[in-house]
Amino acid sequence: NMNVAGLMCALRTRCVQTFRRPPLLLPPMSVSSSFFPVQRCLQSTQPVPAARLPYRVKLSAGKRYAWCACGHSKKQPFCDGTHKAKAPSISPLLFTADKNKTVMLCACKQTKNSPYCDGSHLKVIYRDVVKYVKGLFK
Numbered sequence: 501n502m503n504v505a506g507l508m509c510a511l512r513t514r515c516v517q518t519f520r521r522p523p524l525l526l527p528p529m530s531v532s533s534s535f536f537p538v539q540r541c542l543q544s545t546q547p548v549p550a551a552r553l554p555y556r557v558k559l560s561a562g563k564r565y566a567w568c569a570c571g572h573s574k575k576q577p578f579c580d581g582t583h584k585a586k587a588p589s590i591s592p593l594l595f596t597a598d599k600n601k602t603v604m605l606c607a608c609k610q611t612k613n614s615p616y617c618d619g620s621h622l623k624v625i626y627r628d629v630v631k632y633v634k635g636l637f638k
């Protein structure tokens with residue numbers, strides 16, 4: 501499978517493009533979720549990945565933002581209040597931009613430097629690929 505081979509190569513060389521979704525790496529979540537299902541349940545105590553690559557966002561100086569920490573929001577990467585029903589134990593992260601800047605906001609919700617991407621999505625991609633490849637041999 502081309503996608504898996506391309507992805508394994510990208511993971512090996514640590515060459516993952518983050519500004520645009522590489523067509524051969526992984527299709528958008530809506531397409532890939534049937535191949536790489538993301539954990540979904542009625543209520544979650546752990547965040548769920550909203551996507552596997554970070555969001556590139558322009559922040560405005562002095563503006564307050566609420567970064568979705570649970571992964572359930574439909575207005576990613578920002579909160580739309582869905583956590584109240586889907587993940588009541590997880591709250592959005594409120595922050596104010598100190599200046600106008602473009603940042604990469606975490607989409608996999610596994611970052612240790614929220615709301616910013618710290619590369620943890622590579623672990624999410626690796627985990628999902630391993631799960632997918634194991635599924636091929638069942």
Ligand code: FES
Nearest residue numbers: 606607608617620
């Ligand atoms: S999207 Fe990169 S660490 Fe979550």
